[in-house]
Amino acid sequence: NAGVMQNPRHLVRRRGQEARLRCSPMKGHSHVYWYRQLPEEGLKFMVYLQKENIIDESGMPKERFSAEFPKEGPSILRIQQVVRGDSAAYFCASSPPGLAGGLYEQYFGPGTRLTVT
Amino acid sequence: GDSVTQMEGPVTLSEEAFLTINCTYTATGYPSLFWYVQYPGEGLQLLLKATKADDKGSNKGFEATYRKETTSFHLEKGSVQVSDSAVYFCALSYGQNFVFGPGTRLSVLP
Numbered sequence: 001n002a003g004v005m006q007n008p009r010h011l012v013r014r015r016g017q018e019a020r021l022r023c024s025p026m027k028g029h030s031h032v033y034w035y036r037q038l039p040e041e042g043l044k045f046m047v048y049l050q051k052e053n054i055i056d057e058s059g060m061p062k063e064r065f066s067a068e069f070p071k072e073g074p075s076i077l078r079i080q081q082v083v084r085g086d087s088a089a090y091f092c093a094s095s096p097p098g099l100a101g102g103l104y105e106q107y108f109g110p111g112t113r114l115t116v117t
Numbered sequence: 118g119d120s121v122t123q124m125e126g127p128v129t130l131s132e133e134a135f136l137t138i139n140c141t142y143t144a145t146g147y148p149s150l151f152w153y154v155q156y157p158g159e160g161l162q163l164l165l166k167a168t169k170a171d172d173k174g175s176n177k178g179f180e181a182t183y184r185k186e187t188t189s190f191h192l193e194k195g196s197v198q199v200s201d202s203a204v205y206f207c208a209l210s211y212g213q214n215f216v217f218g219p220g221t222r223l224s225v226l227p
Contacts, residue, residue, distance in 0.1 A: 004160075033215065042219040043161075043206070091160055105151055106215060108160040 002027070004094050004109035005074075012115045019079040019086070021112045025094030032075040033093045033106060034067060043091065049075060082116045089113050119144045121218035123207050129224045130197055138192040138221045140181075140207035148211035150174075150183055150190040155204045155220070164192075164205070197225045 005024040013019050025032050034046040045059040049069035060067065064082075069075040079086055090113075093106035124139040142148065149168045153161040165174030170185035181192045190207060202225045207218040 043217045045215075045217075048215075093161075105149075105163050105166055105210065108153075108162070110160045 004029075004092060004107050006092050006109035006112050008112060009110060010113050010115070012117060013082050014117055015083055016081050019082050019114055021077040021079075021090050021092075021114070023075040023077070023092030023094075023109060025075070025092075026096075026107055028096055029094035029107070030097050031095045032069050033095075034075075034077050035091045035093065037089045037091060037111075039088075046077070079114075082114075084116050087114055087116045119148065119209060119211060119214055119216045121207050121209055121216050123205075123218035123221050126204075126220075126222040127224055128221060129226065131226050132199055133196045134225075136192070136194040136197045136201075136223070138205055138207075138223070140190045140192065140218060142188050142190065142207075142209050142216075144188075144209055144211055146211050147185075148209040150181070151208040151210065152179070152181055152190070152192050153206040153208060153217075155206065157203070161206060197223070199225045199227050201225050 004026055007022050030051055032049045035043040036046055037043050047060050047067045048056040052071050064080045066078045089111045091111045092109045095104045095106045120143045122141050151166045152164040154164045155161045164179055165176040167174040167183035170183050173182045179194045181190050183190055204220045204222045206220045209216050
């Protein structure tokens with residue numbers, strides 16, 4: 001059973017370009033979470049998605065950032081018109097559908113390291 | 118809302134020293150509790166978990182006990198190794214809410 005896959009692992013974009021980050025959850029997992037991690041800092045929650053639905057996007061900047069998790073294919077985190085401050089590691093995590101009470105842990109991908117020049 | 122507090126790092130220890138990283142939480146219900154570890158340049162890996170009060174999670178010599186009365190989940194290891202140098206994150210899960218602490222950096226010197 002393959003783990004959470006993220007690609008690309010490293011992405012370099014010039015200011016003003018678009019960045020697309022992909023995440024394939026573990027098999028059987030229908031919940032996807034995106035986090036951002038600045039150098040030497042903790043994780044910042046961005047968005048929580050289920051298939052074709054955004055459940056919680058309270059951590060997403062209101063502009064330039066969007067996320068989707070289509071019925072088929074990977075989850076995509078899209079950053080339009082990137083700026084230097086977007087440089088960070090972006091991690092995706094997945095979890096299986098669970099019961100109320102949060103019994104299931106999250107499984108993390110290796111991350112995409114975005115550098116904006 | 119739900120939250121997780123960890124002791125501030127960095128923590129620097131000599132090899133074979135005893136490790137404790139404190140973690141306390143605030144939650145409206147009865148969450149599941151986790152410790153994750155992040156090695157340099159990698160994603161987070163689940164280290165151990167506990168799903169109810171008095172449960173003890175353990176893995177690779179690390180242990181943590183779910184203490185409902187003190188709302189704590191402190192991470193311990195009896196004898197650390199250089200290879201344990203990493204950032205450790207305490208986390209809780211309740212319903213669809215998953216909350217991470219800020220992380221504690223551990224450096225183990227030979």
